[in-house]
Amino acid sequence: xxxxxxxxxxxxxxxxxxxxxxxxxxxxxxxxxxxxxxxxxxxxxxxxxxxxxxxxxxxxxxxxxxxxxxxxxxxxxxxxxxxxxxxxxxxxxxxxxxxxxxxxxxxxxxxxxxxxxxxxxxxxxxxxxxxxxxxxxxxxxxxxxxxxxxxxxxxxxxxxxxxxxxxxxxxxxxxxxxxxxxxxxxxxxxxxxxxxxxxxxxxxxxxxxxxxxxxxxxxxxxxxxxxxxxxxxxxxxxxxxxxxxxxxxxxxxxxxxxxxxxxxxxxxxxxxxxxxxxxxxxxxxxxxxxxxxxxxxxx
Amino acid sequence: xxxxxxxxxxxxxxxxxxxxxxxxxxxxxxxxxxxxxxxxxxxxxxxxxxxxxxxxxxxxxxxxxxxxxxxxxxxxxxxxxxxxxxxxxxxxxxxxxxxxxxxxxxxxxxxxxxxxxxxxxxxxxxxxxxxxxxxxxxxxxxxxxxxxxxxxxxxxxxxxxxxxxxxxxxxxxxxxxxxxxxxxxxxxxxxxxxxxxxxxxxxxxxxxxxxxxxxxxxxxxxxxxxxxxxxxxxxxxxxxxxxxxxxxxxxxxxxxxxxxxxxxxxxxxxxxxxxxxxxxxxxxxxxxxxxxxxxxxxx
DNA sequence: TTTCGTTACGTTAGTCGTAAAGATT
DNA sequence: AATCTTTACGACTAACGTAACGAAA
Numbered sequence: 001x002x003x004x005x006x007x008x009x010x011x012x013x014x015x016x017x018x019x020x021x022x023x024x025x026x027x028x029x030x031x032x033x034x035x036x037x038x039x040x041x042x043x044x045x046x047x048x049x050x051x052x053x054x055x056x057x058x059x060x061x062x063x064x065x066x067x068x069x070x071x072x073x074x075x076x077x078x079x080x081x082x083x084x085x086x087x088x089x090x091x092x093x094x095x096x097x098x099x100x101x102x103x104x105x106x107x108x109x110x111x112x113x114x115x116x117x118x119x120x121x122x123x124x125x126x127x128x129x130x131x132x133x134x135x136x137x138x139x140x141x142x143x144x145x146x147x148x149x150x151x152x153x154x155x156x157x158x159x160x161x162x163x164x165x166x167x168x169x170x171x172x173x174x175x176x177x178x179x180x181x182x183x184x185x186x187x188x189x190x191x192x193x194x195x196x197x198x199x200x201x202x203x204x205x206x207x208x209x210x211x212x213x214x215x216x217x218x219x220x221x222x223x224x225x226x227x228x229x230x231x232x233x234x235x236x237x238x239x240x241x242x243x244x245x246x247x248x249x250x251x252x253x254x255x256x257x258x259x260x261x262x263x264x265x266x267x268x269x270x271x272x273x274x275x276x277x278x279x280x281x282x283x284x285x286x287x288x289x290x291x292x293x294x295x296x297x298x299x
Numbered sequence: 300x301x302x303x304x305x306x307x308x309x310x311x312x313x314x315x316x317x318x319x320x321x322x323x324x325x326x327x328x329x330x331x332x333x334x335x336x337x338x339x340x341x342x343x344x345x346x347x348x349x350x351x352x353x354x355x356x357x358x359x360x361x362x363x364x365x366x367x368x369x370x371x372x373x374x375x376x377x378x379x380x381x382x383x384x385x386x387x388x389x390x391x392x393x394x395x396x397x398x399x400x401x402x403x404x405x406x407x408x409x410x411x412x413x414x415x416x417x418x419x420x421x422x423x424x425x426x427x428x429x430x431x432x433x434x435x436x437x438x439x440x441x442x443x444x445x446x447x448x449x450x451x452x453x454x455x456x457x458x459x460x461x462x463x464x465x466x467x468x469x470x471x472x473x474x475x476x477x478x479x480x481x482x483x484x485x486x487x488x489x490x491x492x493x494x495x496x497x498x499x500x501x502x503x504x505x506x507x508x509x510x511x512x513x514x515x516x517x518x519x520x521x522x523x524x525x526x527x528x529x530x531x532x533x534x535x536x537x538x539x540x541x542x543x544x545x546x547x548x549x550x551x552x553x554x555x556x557x558x559x560x561x562x563x564x565x566x567x568x569x570x571x572x573x574x575x576x577x578x579x580x581x582x583x584x585x586x587x588x589x590x591x592x593x594x595x596x597x598x
Numbered sequence: 599t600t601t602c603g604t605t606a607c608g609t610t611a612g613t614c615g616t617a618a619a620g621a622t623t
Numbered sequence: 624a625a626t627c628t629t630t631a632c633g634a635c636t637a638a639c640g641t642a643a644c645g646a647a648a
Contacts, residue, residue, distance in 0.1 A: 001386075002379075002382040002383055002385075002386065003310075005306065005382055006305045006306050006307060007304065007305050007306050008305060008638085011302075021602090022602075022603060022604095023601090023602075023603085031638095031639075031640090032639070032640055032641080033602085033603070033604085034603090034604075034605080034606095034639080034640075034641085034642095035638070035639055035640075036603095037603065037604060037605090038604095038605095038637095038638080038639085039638090041604095042637095047382070047385050047386050048386035049385070049386055054602095054603065054604095055602085055603080055646075055647065056601070056602040056603050056604085056645080056646050056647050056648090057601080057602065057603090057646085057647050057648065058602095058647090059602095059603085060576070061576070063389070063579060063580060064385070066439055066576070067385065067389060067439070067579075068381070068385050069439070070438075070439035070440075071381040071385065072378070072381050072382070072385070074377075075374065075377045075378035075380075075381050076378065078373075078374045078377060078378075079371065079374035079375065079377075079378055080301075081374075082367070082370040082371050082374050083301040083304055083346070083371070084301055086301075086346050086348070086363065086366070086367050086370065086371070087300075087301065087346050087347035087348055090362075090366060139369075140365055140366070140368070140369040141369075277359070277360070277365070280362060280366075281362060307613090320627085321627070321628060321629095322626090322627070322628090330613095330614075330615090331614070331615055331616080332627080332628070332629085333614080333615075333616085333617095333628090333629075333630080333631095334613075334614055334615075335628095336628065336629055336630085337612095337613085337614090337629090337630095338613090340629095341612095353627095353628065353629095354621070354622060354623095354627085354628080355620080355621045355622050355623085355626070355627040355628050355629085356621085356622050356623060356626080356627070356628095357622090358627090358628090
């Protein structure tokens with residue numbers, strides 16, 4: 001029965017619950033007392049319970065009415081807010097990012113510039129690692145995403161490159177590789193690295209290849225979900241080595257970690273991406289701002 | 300314009316946004332394709348923007364449609380949940396309490412017994428100190444409240460007494476009052492006590508009188524909002540003394556605090572209270588359970 | 599007697615279905 | 624030609640106002 005309840009009836013009830021007076025409620029809504037009476041009766045019938053005690057002299061809420069006023073009032077306000085500003089074009093851009101480093105060093109600068117240049121604000125959403133990184137984007141929780149490449153997702157547009165970072169190997173300071181000028185990925189295979197379940201293979205493969213160029217498998221330990229700080233701790237204690245990028249140090253730096261360039265891994269890139277189907281009106285402008293700030297990419 | 304939008308139209312849109320097909324949507328809702336078309340057109344007109352791109356071959360969401368589906372979908376689900384179980388009598392009792400100690404030692408026992416004896420569950424809401432303690436109750440966020448007496452609120456019913464605790468003075472272990480068998484409130488006026496802004500005078504006055512029986516003012520320092528642990532720390536460091544009850548030690552006990560009975564303050568009582576106007580159907584039963592468990596009060 | 603809420607009843611707006619038209623592949 | 628959305632139009636439900644009624648102070 002509740003499936004046929006209309007907002008009209010809820011609006012009448014909420015006004016009535018405030019006024020506690022049929023005539024005033026009618027006037028406020030531009031209706032007549034009779035209609036208020038009928039509306040309320042209809043709502044009560046559909047809900048299956050009385051909302052108001054009423055005599056010709058006093059109107060008051062029943063316990064059910066109290067509860068309904070509270071709960072439905074909150075829900076109605078939320079819906080009303082949506083209806084109100086759904087007409088206007090989007091005023092906010094919701095930007096999703098993972099660990100702070102995934103956006104590159106210029107991202108905060110870009111966000112600031114965009115907010116300053118236009119009136120709009122940017123909501124930055126932190127996204128948990130693990131699971132499908134594109135989930136929040138596909139579900140429409142965020143409009144754009146700062147994420148590492150490559151992606152294998154035809155429904156997603158890859159925009160400007162945010163960062164290109166050379167690869168380094170994070171090792172414990174007293175590790176035997178720590179004092180080297182550079183290492184080969186081939187040598188990394190002599191040690192344990194982490195494996196994060198749930199992360200799509202394309203991304204995982206790009207971050208740490210499954211096989212070395214020489215064909216040896218990487219020795220992964222599955223400690224997922226591994227939180228970044230846990231990871232830094234594992235490295236510092238010499239339990240694992242971690243192929244990463246230098247900004248890892250900036251964000252999770254532990255004292256006991258050294259970074260050695262990896263000679264034979266291509267730099268890791270991250271980019272702004274968004275859904276092809278649901279371009280927020282401000283995405284083009286946002287990418288334009290991003291491109292004006294980012295250093296011109298070298299081919 | 301949005302003020303005349305009806306749930307019917309939103310239901311149609313949400314179904315349509317899933318199906319992306321007028322005929323299937325119509326069938327699913329027990330309507331005809333024409334009505335779907337008209338409903339949607341009406342909604343788009345009232346919102347002031349197009350929600351769906353549609354040719355006779357393909358139906359897809361516009362950016363506005365994407366956003367509206369996401370936002371309105373969430374809001375609608377919340378409202379639908381309210382409408383669904385507003386018919387049935389309340390299944391939960393929302394119990395508000397302040398610091399753990401305000402409920403007395405039997406409160407968890409009472410809640411357990413009530414949940415076991417009936418099928419219903421009790422939601423325990425922790426309420427922040429500061430501001431009007433009855434606010435959440437009056438706003439309908441909770442059904443019953445465990446709170447210290449006395450209250451000066453005619454709209455609130457005071458139910459069973461939960462606890463009667465003798466007054467003690469919390470002082471630093473090396474304080475000169477620490478080794479006394481008992482102190483008088485008159486002596487407390489020689490030291491600093493806290494003052495919490497926002498707490499109604501009736502309660503504050505009962506907890507720490509403004510004047511001693513001898514007519515001297517208490518020396519209060521306003522450090523509000525004072526969190527309980529901060530308070531314990533202030534006491535342990537000898538900055539203040541704190542007239543309280545013994546269970547303070549149980550919950551916030553710091554090693555460096557001693558408790559000295561206050562001879563001339565009446566015991567502090569706490570009780571279950573609720574709004575007169577909005578009795579949840581389970582309150583009588585809950586108080587009955589409470590009374591069966593609480594020791595009979597001594598006059 | 600006045601002030602409300604409710605009921606009765608007639609009018610109108612808008613929901614809904616049927617059928618035909620228009621559009622796209 | 625087939626499939627799908629839209630428009631046209633008529634039927635009917637229900638939203639609404641007016642006016643009369645009934646209960647409470």
